[in-house]
Amino acid sequence: MENSHPMFTRHTDTLERALTAIAERSYWSAFPESPSPRVYGETAAADGEAAFRAYLGADFPLKDQPGVTDWVATETSPFGIALDVRYPHLDLSFLDAMAAAMPAWRAAGPQTRTGVCLEILTRLHAASFELANAVHATTGQAFVMAFQAGAPHAFDRALEAIAYAYREMTRTPATADWEKPAGKGQTLHMSKTFHVVPRGIALVIGCNTFPTWNSYPGFFASLATGNPVVVKPHPRAVLPLAITVKIAREVLAEAGFDPNLVVLAAEAPGEGLAKTLALRPEVRIIDFTGSTEFGDWLEGNARQAAVYTEKAGVNTIVVDSTDDFAGMCRNIGFSLVLYSGQMCTTPQNILVPLAGIATDEGHKSLDEVAAGIAGAVGKLTQDPARGVELTGAIVNDNVLSRIEKASRVGAPVLESSDVSHPAYEGATVRTPLIRKLGADDAETYGTEWFGPISFVVATDSTAGSLRIFAATVGRKGALTASVYSTSPDVLDAMEEAALDAGVHLSVNLTGGVFVNQSAAFSDFHASGANPAANAALTDGAYVANRFRVVQSRRHV
Template sequence: MAADLTAAPLIERHRETLDKALTAIRTRDFWSPYPEHPKAYGDGEAGKAAFDALLGHPFQPLLDQTGTDSWTGSEVSPYGIELGVEYPHPDPDVLLPAMRAAVPAWRDAGPDTRAMLCLEILARINARSHEFAHAVMHTSGQAFTMAFQAGGPHAQDRGLEAVAYAYAEQTRTPDTADWTKPQGKREPIRLRKTFTPVPRGIALLVGCNTFPTWNGLPGFFASLATGNPVLVKPHPRAVLPLALTVAIAREVLAEAGYDPDLVALASEQPGEGLAKTLALRDEVRIIDYTGSTAFGDWLETNARQAQVFTEKSGVNTVVIDSTDDYRGLLANLSFSLSLYSGQMCTTPQNLLIPRDGIQTDAGPKTYDEVVRDLAAAVDGLLGDDARANALLGALVNPDVKARLDSAPSLGEVALASRTVPHPDFPDAMVRTPVIVKLDGAKPDDEAAYMSECFGPVSFAVAVDSTADAVDLLRRTVREKGAMTVGAYTTSPEVERLLEDACFEESAQLSLNLTGSVYVNQTSAFSDFHGSGGNPAANAALCDGAFVANRFRVIEVRRPA
């Protein structure tokens, strides 16, 4: 039986979740309504079967999307299987007007109903987390557990967080107000005012290859909850997770009596460059993008009719000054470098280590010792093939492999990459990370460490001192951007230096992580993902600035 999606029962069903999310973003304690463990969602066989059933033919749930002129798709899983799914390719001159025509009813629905329908969409996505996990795994190359968590509940958390921010922002101004201005002994002046959040226009979501849902759902829900139709243009190698998202959203919207074309998918022909075409359409007034700096910069420069939210590339740094838990440092950092083969926008790249060594609870360690011990820790972590596969996942595309293969030419290799055989997917390209030693003072080396080398490549950069490391950190963030900064120190003075650097260069700092929280992971409702204040991203997930300009408030005033 279909759920009752009329306003009252819907609001009743989801109000508590929204309220808890609103509380969580104010307290920033841990909270999630979506369990992160796969076992919370059954044995997963139904999800696997649902995924399998999607393969090899046109994506049925989007057959009814308006303005489809052809079907296209060429996804090949990083694990080697061809997905063989085809998706709608739009005629923008038909689809975009249809999406605009759906706006008035969605605008008039108001912030409450929109939030609750977004929560219903999220609830249905959540219920299908196993299906999403396979879709994310076979597009991003993430190992199954990570695909499940980061592509499922954690992405849903980020989507819900965006709904909460959007709701709070729209409702900080009341629907109506009575304005009474005293006039001394005369009658006061009275006006009746209404305040209506109105959407900007069509929101274009340009998806990425590595985290199609985690990076996609925040913008998707921020735009939809603020009244904008959302056109999803996925990365051509990672369509399926977003196609499922679009399909579920359309299903909920239609059941609730709204036009399903409020959400649509735009799949592109190989080499078409559809994002460029869509980004310049006058109907498109919001763009969310995750990907290369080159295209992000292009969007910011050219899509002037739109609010453009970008997450681009950066160079993440870890400063290693000193520690009272050397084993913890090595364990934590080796995990960070290994997770998803370093293919996270948050993975550390440059490890800045004083060339004279560091103080630790296990005695002083020279630069060479630290690098050697870290290499050994990574080796130990990934020594077992099953565990290596579960952590590394597969290389997402040939470009990553090419960078990995050429990394040894950049300097002395402290840890060589090895190929890990995958028991189920012989064509999967699974590789352990490489660590290359560089000298912070050498110009040739600088060319390497001052560029993003996306993938399982990190640089152990010898610096003259911790002060030198902080200077290099500042310069790196300012010139190249950073999604994360990590640091290890036992010195309050060094902490203060690092904090000042991060305050002034606008970077998020994780200090002395030695347990099971990693610099490359953030938790929705509590951690900000990126700062929005350095070249790596012009927005943070999620804050007021991420939602406040997706709508405008229109006031109508009349004599009371």
């Protein structure tokens, strides 16, 4: 049907392997996560940093975008890195330019669009260090994490979304021959054509903490299925998405398409551009990561669009018993320290029976469990130079005031300390805070405290822990849940509770896998089955409604 576009031909092997991966959901990764020079080349790190530095204090090279009226600079680095990048600020006429670009993109068909998306991804991969620097500077993630989560892991999630989109677009054939016996030796014979038709303009609303990782699945799922994509970055994390848009526009133009299929819509402080765009009739798909308040507003008000949201939740660990007390404490401790708990997947509530738990080290009281976890956190953060490479910096002042507020609830387990960053004088670094609460403190532990804040909650028993888990996650949702137990019955009960609550469960993590990390092509991120998110990254439901099939039929 379609002649294969060279960009499709170039990436067929990758696509095929990704299609296998989403069918098997075993381990696979297309983009190496190690920033080592042996993998990325001797000059990659320096070249990437230089490319990043060239953007600072300058007009970002996107002035060819439609509708530029003025320039805005809104970023403040949690590390105190001077950014001052100015981005084009657009009037809404850019939406007309995007709509005008759509018919040719629709007509290009699934293969060509997929090929162009895979080429964009390849170019982004070549810019991994440039992106990593941008993510590091804007989010406060330590560099290695900014590299991994901001580049290869984000590309894996993007490729996963592209593979799902391709699979879904091609599950209906492009044409079909229809021959129906009509009696008396007659046959009704028709030829049918099935067109993949995009919904319209897609809006991707980026977040402050994971500007690429959380935006790429929606970005590529929408683009591959034929929709132009407007990217509205978080005002404090524009640069990683500006680089993304720049590269996407370059590849689109090279491939013979209108670069206005992808546009960056940066906003002035306080402009509320996401709301304006979300209500535009041309905008038919919205992907959003951020607050429950705005996510709920989008779902309730952007009625003309298919809305995919990832919001806040109350991630929970149920501790019942363990045959590796030290491993459990180390594992939980690490998940609290990583990016100072500023991941949407970081555990918050650690539910422990008041009477303590059985372990390989004998009975441990609730306070001993709390102290074990606090000790693991302390060990990871005691040396500031090594600690900051895990915690990174605090993304914004809201987190700081939340730490302050949390330090006044319940009883102390571990204080948060203010750490001087050895490399960045202006960095705001805080270690995790842990407080102890009772089962009746649901007003406190029943909502999300985004940041390095967690609660050891004393429950009357593991059964009580399961009830609290069901109640809090039922009401507020969660992206992750975790259980520690040596009892098959408890594990079964927890698995059933996780299914009821609709949250993904990790069981007895004591080694090198952490509850706040999900592996692309194998783990789903969010489930869409609880209030924390109405969709999962990435599954059939995430892509299937981003396009429609429109057919025509005629007699042969």
